[in-house]
Amino acid sequence: MIEFWILAVILIVSAVWTIAASKPVYSVVALLLNFAALAVLYVTLSAEFLAVIQIIVYSGAILVLFVFVIALLGSGVAPFPMGPNRLPRIWVPGAVVVLVSLGFLVYTVSQAVPAPTRPPNGPVGAANVFGSVGDFGTALFTVQLLPFEVTALILMVAVIGVITLGGDQIRDAAPRGHERKVERAMREAILREGTD
Amino acid sequence: MAVPIDHYVGLAAVVFFIGVVGVIVRRNPLIMLMSIELMFNSANLLFIAFARVWLQNAGHIFAFLVITVAAAEAAIGLAIIVTTFGPERYVDVDDVRALRG
Numbered sequence: 001m002i003e004f005w006i007l008a009v010i011l012i013v014s015a016v017w018t019i020a021a022s023k024p025v026y027s028v029v030a031l032l033l034n035f036a037a038l039a040v041l042y043v044t045l046s047a048e049f050l051a052v053i054q055i056i057v058y059s060g061a062i063l064v065l066f067v068f069v070i071a072l073l074g075s076g077v078a079p080f081p082m083g084p085n086r087l088p089r090i091w092v093p094g095a096v097v098v099l100v101s102l103g104f105l106v107y108t109v110s111q112a113v114p115a116p117t118r119p120p121n122g123p124v125g126a127a128n129v130f131g132s133v134g135d136f137g138t139a140l141f142t143v144q145l146l147p148f149e150v151t152a153l154i155l156m157v158a159v160i161g162v163i164t165l166g167g168d169q170i171r172d173a174a175p176r177g178h179e180r181k182v183e184r185a186m187r188e189a190i191l192r193e194g195t196d
Numbered sequence: 197m198a199v200p201i202d203h204y205v206g207l208a209a210v211v212f213f214i215g216v217v218g219v220i221v222r223r224n225p226l227i228m229l230m231s232i233e234l235m236f237n238s239a240n241l242l243f244i245a246f247a248r249v250w251l252q253n254a255g256h257i258f259a260f261l262v263i264t265v266a267a268a269e270a271a272i273g274l275a276i277i278v279t280t281f282g283p284e285r286y287v288d289v290d291d292v293r294a295l296r297g
Contacts, residue, residue, distance in 0.1 A: 004199045008207045015211050015234055019218030024226045031230050034211075038237055044199075045248040050240075050259055057263050062233065062270045069274045070226065073281060094220045098213045109205045130251055136260075144257045151264045158268035165275040 003044060010037040024070050028063055035059045046131040204245035212238040225281070229273045236266040 010033065017030035035058045042051035128134040140148055211234055218231030240259040247255025 001198045004203060008203075011207065012210055012214070015214040018230055018234060019214060019222060019227060021227075024224060024230075027227050027230050031233065034234065035237070038241060041241065042244055045244050047244045047247070047256055047259075050244060050256055050263075053260065053263060054240075057267060058233075058237075062267055065270060065274055066226065066230065069278060072278060094217055098217060102209055102213060105209045106206065109202050130253065131248075131256065135253055136256055139253050139257055140260070144254070147257060147261055151261055154265060154268055158271055161272050162275045165272070165279050 004041075007037050007041045007044075010034075011041070025067070028066050028070070031066075032059055032063055035063070046129075048131055049133045049136045050131075201245060201249050204241060208238040208242045208245075211235075211241070225273075225277050229270060229277075232273075233266060233270065236262055 014030045014034040014037065018027045018034060021027040021030060035054060039051040039054040039059075042048070042054060215231040215234035215238065218234065219228050222228055222231070240262050243255040243259040243262070247253060247259075
């Protein structure tokens with residue numbers, strides 16, 4: 001119970017820090033803290049594989065992408081410019097909407113029938129108990145195979161979209177002049193002699 | 197499980213609404229994207245907490261899919277930001293008028 005409260009405080013504080021930071025780099029650091037605390041929370045919920053995925057994919061891939069974009073946009077000596085809050089009066093309706101929605105949610109949860117909580121079929125970390133890699137992989141590749149395949153489609157659409165968006169920049173950055181000649185010579189040499 | 201499910205629902209709701217406030221209030225598209233990631237993560241927390249309560253790993257599968265969609269969304273969103281706001285320009289979504297009808 002105590003670990004839940006510690007992690008909850010870390011999660012909320014880092015989330016507030018993420019949206020209130022003055023520079024996007026600070027937001028990324030706060031978001032990293034948020035994701036790490038969430039991964040620990042997943043372990044306490046015996047979802048160990050997803051905790052690892054959380055660290056690898058979110059902290060390792062997505063946040064690095066954010067850092068790259070910040071570095072790309074904020075080039076030069078000047079710090080990354082922060083957009084002003086053009087809608088200062090949004091605080092009041094925003095707070096009203098949030099509080100009303102939160103109130104509905106708390107009311108609904110308080111009315112819900114408590115679910116029976118069963119212990120998992122083994123200790124956390126052991127093989128083939130609930131939430132382990134074996135358990136997750138068996139479900140992913142047998143019962144839930146169709147969602148897994150759809151995921152591949154989604155990722156392919158994302159890749160095509162990103163290439164379409166960045167196509168102009170890729171063409172602008174293409175080598176020209178003697179660089180192109182060197183490239184063609186290298187390609188012909190590879191075709192002639194093979195890659196080895 | 198010592199922690200009742202209500203606590204997880206409350207925590208996820210608070211984090212989700214912090215993300216909502218971030219999207220509404222901030223005008224920096226990067227921080228808006230990070231707020232969207234916060235919302236994705238609170239949904240994931242709920243999926244995993246309910247999966248633990250019912251001992252059904254379908255929630256884990258769904259959280260996995262959400263992580264995948266979040267990765268795709270971040271990639272596309274950041275590509276849009278990079279192509280819309282060049283380097284050394286003021287990054288503010290209110291300045292974007294290309295899509296205005």
